[in-house]
Amino acid sequence: MRFSFLCKGVIVAALVVLFDRLFADSFSGARIGAFAGTWLIGLALGRRDIRRTKPAWIALAVAALFAASLFDDPGPLAWALFWCALSAAALLPKAAGFDDAWHWGARLAIHAMAGVGKPFADLRRLGRRRTGKRASLRTIMALLGLPLVGGALFLALFAAANPLIAQTLAAIRLPSIWQVLLWAFVTVCVWPSLRPPAAVMRLAIRLPDPEPALPGTSLPSVLIALALFNAIFAVQNGLDITFLWSGGALPGGMTQTEYVHRGAYPLIGTALIAGVMALAMLRPGSASARHPWARRLVTWWVVQNLVLVASSALRTIDYINGSMLTAWRIAALAWMALVALGLMLILWRILRGRTARWLINWNALAAGIVLAVCSFVDLGALAASWNVRRQAPAAIDLCYLGQVGDGALLPLLKLENNPMDGITRDRVRYVRNQIFTDLSARQNSWAEWTPRGARRLAKATAMLGHNPARPLAVNGPRWRSCDGSIEHPGAPTQP
Numbered sequence: 001m002r003f004s005f006l007c008k009g010v011i012v013a014a015l016v017v018l019f020d021r022l023f024a025d026s027f028s029g030a031r032i033g034a035f036a037g038t039w040l041i042g043l044a045l046g047r048r049d050i051r052r053t054k055p056a057w058i059a060l061a062v063a064a065l066f067a068a069s070l071f072d073d074p075g076p077l078a079w080a081l082f083w084c085a086l087s088a089a090a091l092l093p094k095a096a097g098f099d100d101a102w103h104w105g106a107r108l109a110i111h112a113m114a115g116v117g118k119p120f121a122d123l124r125r126l127g128r129r130r131t132g133k134r135a136s137l138r139t140i141m142a143l144l145g146l147p148l149v150g151g152a153l154f155l156a157l158f159a160a161a162n163p164l165i166a167q168t169l170a171a172i173r174l175p176s177i178w179q180v181l182l183w184a185f186v187t188v189c190v191w192p193s194l195r196p197p198a199a200v201m202r203l204a205i206r207l208p209d210p211e212p213a214l215p216g217t218s219l220p221s222v223l224i225a226l227a228l229f230n231a232i233f234a235v236q237n238g239l240d241i242t243f244l245w246s247g248g249a250l251p252g253g254m255t256q257t258e259y260v261h262r263g264a265y266p267l268i269g270t271a272l273i274a275g276v277m278a279l280a281m282l283r284p285g286s287a288s289a290r291h292p293w294a295r296r297l298v299t300w301w302v303v304q305n306l307v308l309v310a311s312s313a314l315r316t317i318d319y320i321n322g323s324m325l326t327a328w329r330i331a332a333l334a335w336m337a338l339v340a341l342g343l344m345l346i347l348w349r350i351l352r353g354r355t356a357r358w359l360i361n362w363n364a365l366a367a368g369i370v371l372a373v374c375s376f377v378d379l380g381a382l383a384a385s386w387n388v389r390r391q392a393p394a395a396i397d398l399c400y401l402g403q404v405g406d407g408a409l410l411p412l413l414k415l416e417n418n419p420m421d422g423i424t425r426d427r428v429r430y431v432r433n434q435i436f437t438d439l440s441a442r443q444n445s446w447a448e449w450t451p452r453g454a455r456r457l458a459k460a461t462a463m464l465g466h467n468p469a470r471p472l473a474v475n476g477p478r479w480r481s482c483d484g485s486i487e488h489p490g491a492p493t494q495p
Contacts, residue, residue, distance in 0.1 A: 016187055043086065047093070050092070063082055063085035087108055100360065102360045122195060210356045223291070229277075272339060275305065299351070302343050306340055306343055309339050310340070313337075325386045380404035388411040410463070413460060426471050
């Protein structure tokens with residue numbers, strides 16, 4: 001037991017030293033994936049119970065997949081998914097396998113919160129074992145006071161008597177407070193994976209089944225509510241079908257753009273609330289769940305909610321066609337697809353009498369697949385490519401493409417070869433040159449280098465050739481704005 005504890009301490013210390021060496025300046029580049037992979041190896045070496053648990057190996061394989069994503073092109077989503085998979089691997093030997101997403105979500109949340117105090121609790125337990133009594137600050141001071149004070153006294157005396165010792169002590173540079181805090185932070189993050197808190201399993205197992213409940217859900221109340229909700233939703237969907245889907249003339253001078261650009265996200269929120277209410281009104285075993293008219297009305301209500309989600313997606317697509325596509329709008333469409341799938345699963349659960357755990361498991365699986373795909377796909381690059389293909393060069397928001405970064409480099413190179421006026425070409429060339437220069441500088445630094453960035457740079461260099469065209473030189477007092485346009489002092493503001 002002592003040897004196992006010591007080995008885990010050595011692994012954590014090695015990871016802290018590695019973190020300090022890798023991220024002395026910033027937390028970026030492929031080194032994030034390298035650290036994640038090393039952490040994964042350290043977990044497998046330090047935990048014998050993980051090596052003996054087959055489900056834990058599955059979680060380790062998933063964590064290795066996200067570590068590869070972090071190495072290729074690091075991002076917060078890939079890091080969050082890596083941590084979830086690694087924490088699941090750490091907890092699986094103490095759990096009954098992959099039971100359900102509800103309890104596993106709770107375990108991961110408790111593991112993240114309780115793990116903060118785990119290193120300090122283990123230090124106190126270690127001190128108690130050493131001293132035979134409860135370890136307090138006074139006990140620790142009594143234990144370490146004489147060695148520290150005496151050692152410091154003799155070192156000072158020897159330094160005064162021996163210049164070699166004095167020079168050696170003078171060359172020692174104590175870590176800064178920031179370094180100490182950073183080491184403590186890494187220790188707090190890594191140590192709970194090697195020694196998970198026991199409270200994780202105890203608290204998670206006490207969670208009740210996730211059955212939503214609402215007051216006043218008697219059978220007459222549910223029937224009246226479903227009839228009313230269906231009528232209200234029918235009015236909204238009827239208006240969308242008339243004016244949004246069919247393109248009918250809007251009354252009162254309202255424009256189609258004003259109608260389309262309003263309400264996509266509130267409608268999604270409405271559908272989510274409706275789904276939870278449907279689950280609460282037709283809980284398994286209730287009189288409403290067995291009543292044929294209640295089941296018919298809730299089926300029609302869920303179908304109306306699906307139409308509502310489709311209208312929200314159409315509003316977003318129309319907004320994209322009228323302006324541009326962004327990474328967040330791609331994420332919004334993916335979220336709407338998940339909401340639609342969740343509504344269909346809710347309906348299947350009600351009609352087939354499935355459990356709440358079944359519903360959560362399938363929703364969690366769908367969300368996990370979408371998030372995993374998004375961690376490997378550069379949504380900004382997808383949005384930039386779409387905008388370049390679909391929009392006129394003069395209408396493209398070059399400021400947004402500049403914010404996308406190196407993901408927009410290859411689309412900008414394709415855009416530069418399209419027919420356009422000279423001023424627009426110069427603006428495109430300026431934004432492309434800024435991104436290319438920034439990417440080249442980052443790929444020339446080992447700390448910022450990534451495989452995906454290297455592939456993009458190599459392809460961009462081949463497309464540019466040996467003598468790439470450069471934007472016009474701009475000297476003061478003129479300057480370039482984010483979209484590459486040349487600004488003059490005192491020039492009138494563009495509307």
